[in-house]
Amino acid sequence: GGAICIDHPPAMLGDAESADALRARIDALPAAAVLKEVRALVEHLGEGDASSCRDRCRLVSYASILHGPALRDGLGDLVPAVVRQVAVAGHGMREDMLRALGSLVKHISDESCARALVLQPIASALRASAVHGHEHIGCILALHRALCDVPGLRAEDARAALRDVLGIELAASHVHGQVPPTEAFLPVLRALDVAGTASSEEELKDAVALSLIVIRSSPTPASTTERAAVHTLQAVAEAVAAPSGRYTVAFAAHLAERVLFQTDSLGRHGQQSASLAECRAAFEALPRAVGEARAATPAVSLAGPPPPAHHGSSQGEPAARDVHHHDDLQGGVWDD
DSSP states (O other): OOOOOOOOOOOOOHHHHHHHHHHHHHSOOHHHHHHHHHHHHHHHHTTHHHHHHHHHHHHHHHHHHHHHHGGGHHHHHHHHHHHHHHHHHHHHHHHHHHHHHHHHHHHHHTTTTTTIIIIIHHHHHHHHHTTTTTTHHHHHHHHHHHHHHHHTHHHHHHHHHHHHHHHHHHHHHHHOOOOOOGGGGHHHHHHHHHGGGSSOHHHHHHHHHHHHHHHHHHHSOOHHHHHHHHHHHHHHHHTTTSSOSSHHHHHHHHEEEEEEEHHHHHTTTTTHHHHHHHHHHHHTTHHHHHHHHHSSSSSSHHHHHOOOOGGGGGGGGOOOOOOGGGGGGSSSOOOO
């Protein structure tokens, strides 16, 4: 006894009373039985109507909060299963599924397993999806959600996810001429925020390259996608100019030259938004700012590797605006 019968969950979860009854059964489950039931819920997550999906997603979240440690052995199966359904779900169901994914990640994973059991499986699904199609966007949003909800996310894990997204999106642009979608900048910004000054020069160069593709391709100034790209450029500038003195003046000058050269024509043709103009000013001043930071930093700290970082803000050097929820694509974080 005690097991939840969910062989046909859409029929059972069409109303609040059914969901409440199942929540009560989850309360009574022994820890050893929880994983089996959560796997069944996840398997049927997208079946039925939006209301049924929402109830099942809430049950997955509830079970994750209540029985997180008991679900740890199944994390490697649960995350890919949810991501597969996020990828194909309609917008209404996708929102609820992403919340369920966030609960699984937040209450079951930790920094020791996040990369292998959470981030890498999502990145694999992203690579396997058709570039910039519906499934591709779903996988990007799933990766962003995971990056936001992994407890104590390590800088090196955030950087691995950053390289995955940048590599996929830059390849799509170079090979297929595809302009990166707005959503691609969500995991990029989050990863930059976590990595801070631990980001390598190559990673920052690629983030700049992806941003410039969008800015030069944007049909109108201050579009949502352009604002996302400008925020990414600003995040790179903040990381490079951070007081740690991690980066060289030559590197700062290289980035500044690249950004100013590739955006110069936009200003001359009246296609430059206020946020892009502000960004250009930051890059114009970047070499000097880096020189001042290095002059104020003891030589011994410049010789070693960057300190480990769990979050950009923990070092007092946030590399990007903290972007936690993809709902912000509707406004807020991208606003000038």
